[in-house]
Amino acid sequence: MIKTNEQFAAAGKAAIESLLTLASTSLTTTERLAALNINTARAFLADSTATAGALLAVKDAQGFAALQATIAKPAVEKAVAYSRSVYEILNESTSGLTQLVEGQTAELKKTFAAAIEQSLKSAPAGSESVVAVVKSALAQADSAYETLAQSAKQAKATIEANVAAANAATVKLIAKAA
Numbered sequence: 558m559i560k561t562n563e564q565f566a567a568a569g570k571a572a573i574e575s576l577l578t579l580a581s582t583s584l585t586t587t588e589r590l591a592a593l594n595i596n597t598a599r600a601f602l603a604d605s606t607a608t609a610g611a612l613l614a615v616k617d618a619q620g621f622a623a624l625q626a627t628i629a630k631p632a633v634e635k636a637v638a639y640s641r642s643v644y645e646i647l648n649e650s651t652s653g654l655t656q657l658v659e660g661q662t663a664e665l666k667k668t669f670a671a672a673i674e675q676s677l678k679s680a681p682a683g684s685e686s687v688v689a690v691v692k693s694a695l696a697q698a699d700s701a702y703e704t705l706a707q708s709a710k711q712a713k714a715t716i717e718a719n720v721a722a723a724n725a726a727t728v729k730l731i732a733k734a735a
Contacts, residue, residue: 568668575661579654586650593642600635637727644720651713659706666702670695 608628615621673695680688 565668565672568665571661571664575657578657582650582653582657586646589646590643593639593646597635597639604632604635633727637724641724648717662702666699 611624611628612621615624673691
């Protein structure tokens with residue numbers, strides 16, 4: 558019994574370490590997003606100031622049209638760059654958290670299976686059918702988890718492909734407009 562208690566204590570310690578890693582990753586992601594937003598706001602303010610000065614210098618409709626054409630493309634490019642940066646930050650954070658969760662899930666599954674196996678070894682005689690049912694339930698739960706994890710990975714790959722396609726289409730539109 559002591560071994561099982563030690564296993565649960567080790568699992569609890571690992572869970573606390575995982576929570577600390579999760580908190581650290583979340584804070585790092587928040588810090589990176591805040592820095593990106595501050596830098597973007599500064600650049601937007603500088604661009605707005607320059608644009609306002611340029612607008613005040615316009616003397617006629619042709620000058621206004623020329624100015625509008627020179628302002629639009631860089632603004633769209635900066636918006637696309639900003640969205641890419643946000644996506645990259647969130648994607649890196651998600652990947653790190655996914656690895657953490659997968660690692661902890663595997664370790665928890667192993668610890669839980671060992672504890673259950675230890676308990677089943679000391680099951681009373683005649684309980685073989687109950688032991689078989691418990692083992693079958695564990696195998697089905699494991700299979701369901703693996704299916705869910707695979708589906709999540711496929712969904713993530715599809716989302717990444719769609720984001721990449723949308724960015725490529727936006728860049729092509731910008732190039733065409735230029």
